[in-house]
Amino acid sequence: MKLGTRRSLMATTQSQMIADLYTAKTGREIELVGITTFGDVTKAQLSQLGGTGVFVSALRDKLVEGEIDFAVHSLKDLPTKQDPRFTLAALPERHDVRDALVGRTKFADLAPGAKVGTGSPRRIAMLRALRQDLDYVPIRGNADTRIGKVTSGELDAVVLAAAGLTRIGRQGEISQIFEVEELLPAPGQGALAVECLSTRSDLVDFLSVLDDPRTRSAVTAERAVLSALEAGCSAPVGAFALDDGHTLNLTAVVVSLDGREAVRKSAAGSPSEAMELGRDLAAAMIADGADRLMGEQSH
Ligand SMILES: NCc1[nH]cc(CCC(=O)O)c1CC(=O)O
Incomplete structure (x- = not known):
């Protein structure tokens, strides 16, 4: 069985984690196949690429061509937006969902005017809501490149996903983890998705041993919010859900890019109705003006 992976350290690490988990559960060996994606080579700002999934399409092409059996x-x-050619055969147990600050001080201790790097409109909007007096600098590149801008002194801090930092062994450089109450993560953050062709029912069955039902319900609700808001990965939308085994609790927010306005709502429901919970919460947010706040970020 061949598992296609992007070649970055983060991607190969998370693919290897899934391969090891699979081998531990089934005894079957997995071969990792490295693939270069457009998202890895472009110098453009992610938010200007005009669409989501730049990291995803090259792996999907290899699935269609039959070069690999599944992808993480x-x-x-x-x-x-679901592509019927592919199935999310497994959503394994989620890692840390939170965002982290990499810098020499905690966020509250940064001097006014300090340069904070992040390429994500969601993070910029939410960080502005916390502190208007900092200079938010759009950056991209892999985590290593971003952290390097702090080490070199070009930036005072950068904000990255804690899960990604941990996967590449850089958790020691985190100066603060933002609690979800102050910085709501991106829908699906910290979760990995194992995808294969929908026609490969043999694989869908095999891979389902990796699935974690509580992760699946939580991220289903979060992604339903994003989908119903008709927002993409570059929109200033945060969502976080937790399934305690009985109840699914969901919170979502849309923040204006200047950080001055937000529509934030929570709801609880049955994990078996995760999709409806997310969709209904998004509808309530739109009724409160969420779509207006997203402005031209939505697509
Ligand atoms: N957009 C890039 C990306 N996709 C997933 C992660 C982090 C790991 C995760 O959320 O699983 C990152 C980097 C980051 O946001 O710092």
Whole structure:
């Protein structure tokens, strides 16, 4: 069995984690196949690429061509619009959902005017809501490149997903983890998705041993919010859900890019109705003006 992976350290690490988990559960060996994607080579700002899924499409092409059997994606990079050719055969147990600050001080201790790097409109909007007096600098590149801008002194801090930092062994450089109450993560953040062709029912069955039902319900609700808001991965939308085994609790927010306005709502429901919970919460947010706040970020 061949598992296609992007070649970055983060991607190969998370693909290897899934391969090891699979081998531990089934005794079957997995071969990793490295693939270069457009998202890895472009210098453009992610938010200017005009669409989601830049990291995803090259892996999907290899699935269609039959070069690989399945692929592991960071769920938050997957477009919410379902492509019927592919099936999310497994959503394994989620890692840390939170965002982290990499810098020499905590966020509250940064001097006014300090340069904070992040390429994500969601993070910029939410960080502005916390502190208007900092200079938010759009950056991209892999985590290593971003952290390097702090080490070199070009930036005072950068904000990255804690899960990604941990996967590449850089958790020691985190100066603060933002609690979800102050910085709501991106829908699906910290979760990995195992995808294969829908026609490969043999694989869908095999891979389902990796699925974690509580992760699946939580991220289903979060992604339903994003989908119903008709927002993409570059929109200033945060969502976080937790399934305690009985109840699914969901919170979502849309923040204006200047950080001055937000529509934030929570709801609880049955994990078996995760999709409806997310969709209904998004409808309530739109009724409160969420779509107006997203402005031209929505697509
Ligand atoms: N957009 C890139 C991306 N996709 C997934 C992660 C982090 C790991 C995850 O959420 O699973 C990252 C980097 C980051 O946001 O810092």
